[in-house]
Amino acid sequence: MLSTDQKGAVAEIAIALAATKLGIDVYRPLHEGGRYDLILDVGGSLNRVQCKWAPRHGDVVIVRCYSARRNRNGLLRRIYVEGEIDAFAAYCQELDRCFFLPYEKFVRRTQIHLRLDRANNNQKRGINWADDFDFAATLRGEQGAVAQLGERRHGMAEATGSSPVGSTLFT
Numbered sequence: 001m002l003s004t005d006q007k008g009a010v011a012e013i014a015i016a017l018a019a020t021k022l023g024i025d026v027y028r029p030l031h032e033g034g035r036y037d038l039i040l041d042v043g044g045s046l047n048r049v050q051c052k053w054a055p056r057h058g059d060v061v062i063v064r065c066y067s068a069r070r071n072r073n074g075l076l077r078r079i080y081v082e083g084e085i086d087a088f089a090a091y092c093q094e095l096d097r098c099f100f101l102p103y104e105k106f107v108r109r110t111q112i113h114l115r116l117d118r119a120n121n122n123q124k125r126g127i128n129w130a131d132d133f134d135f136a137a138t139l140r141g142e143q144g145a146v147a148q149l150g151e152r153r154h155g156m157a158e159a160t161g162s163s164p165v166g167s168t169l170f171t
Helices: 004-021 135-143
Strands: 025-027 038-042 045-053 060-064 066-071 074-079 087-092 097-102 111-115
Touching (some): 004 025, 004 038, 004 045, 004 097, 004 135, 038 087, 060 097, 097 135
Parallel strands (some): 045 087
Antiparallel strands (some): 025 038, 066 074
């Protein structure tokens, strides 16, 4: 069984790999102990990202939105506040999937539940669907059509995809 430190390391590596596969530049702070683990350059915007191990419980993936450490008085839990991070990125090992959750959608939350399947009580409102926060789908949408620029062999940029650039809507 993995320790909490090992789970955090696996989550960071999985998230960095998923971002790199999408062509997103990934940066790491020079030291440990800050409020964010990675910096992702998404569409020219640097995002401070806190990486989380997200266990699956039935049809729900749980993202815990706090840090926890022991001190002489016991367990100290601290939630993330505005200005410390720009997003949570979560890795669910059981699904081998990453999720990207912008902080502004989950301000001062201690947990986020991402539903994989419909609720037993047929609730539809107020549900955070896992597919809506899927890492690849969310970050591709953030990059927009300009990120579709390719490069010809002679070095000149060539637009691919939508025409004109920006005419495609992401949902």
